[in-house]
Amino acid sequence: RKEVEQDPGPFNVPEGATVAFNCTYSNSASQSFFWYRQDCRKEPKLLMSVYSSGNEDGRFTAQLNRASQYISLLIRDSKLSDSATYLCVVKVAPPGGSYIPTFGRGTSLIVHP
Amino acid sequence: NAGVTQTPKFQVLKTGQSMTLQCAQDMNHEYMSWYRQDPGMGLRLIHYSVGAGITDQGEVPNGYNVSRSTTEDFPLRLLSAAPSQTSVYFCASSYLASRVSTEAFFGQGTRLTVV
Numbered sequence: 001r002k003e004v005e006q007d008p009g010p011f012n013v014p015e016g017a018t019v020a021f022n023c024t025y026s027n028s029a030s031q032s033f034f035w036y037r038q039d040c041r042k043e044p045k046l047l048m049s050v051y052s053s054g055n056e057d058g059r060f061t062a063q064l065n066r067a068s069q070y071i072s073l074l075i076r077d078s079k080l081s082d083s084a085t086y087l088c089v090v091k092v093a094p095p096g097g098s099y100i101p102t103f104g105r106g107t108s109l110i111v112h113p
Numbered sequence: 114n115a116g117v118t119q120t121p122k123f124q125v126l127k128t129g130q131s132m133t134l135q136c137a138q139d140m141n142h143e144y145m146s147w148y149r150q151d152p153g154m155g156l157r158l159i160h161y162s163v164g165a166g167i168t169d170q171g172e173v174p175n176g177y178n179v180s181r182s183t184t185e186d187f188p189l190r191l192l193s194a195a196p197s198q199t200s201v202y203f204c205a206s207s208y209l210a211s212r213v214s215t216e217a218f219f220g221q222g223t224r225l226t227v228v
Contacts, residue, residue, distance in 0.1 A: 043203055043219035099209045101217055105155025
């Protein structure tokens, strides 16, 4: 089982739609969680960290479910510019880990007019 | 802020040639890493380093060498290029411990073609 798993998609949604992605992780000692965004032929960039109580940044909401070992990203009122690949990242603290980030393989989102 | 500087941006090699991809960061990050990204495969970790003088293998290390003589630099060497190494390569760096942000910063990538 991969340490971090994501549905590769693509998720094809119309403008204005709400879309949600999940990411599951296998190591229960995982401590830090992030969502990154990668545009076509560009480098990944941090979209948002994921906090235990859940957090929101404009149209984006991230949630963590430790019991079921997954994180989620919800995008409301999708824009054409949201089209990208969304990468889930998990870090495990020492002694079981070393804070080295583990990347999921990404979920592709296509927002169409 | 320069962040993570990765060179070159594009490179074409002949099979059997060797080359070094350069990566430098100016944020005093302990952790540096190299990934390759192929269609449908996501980011795969090649090598990483948690500090000067310390390196370790990732998921796909064969055919690549690294060294970390300084905190700032983490070059990736292709020993004898093969067509299977055609890929996009990303260097990334971050702090290790959560004393500050542990956001990973990426270089702009190197598109390598081996013919």
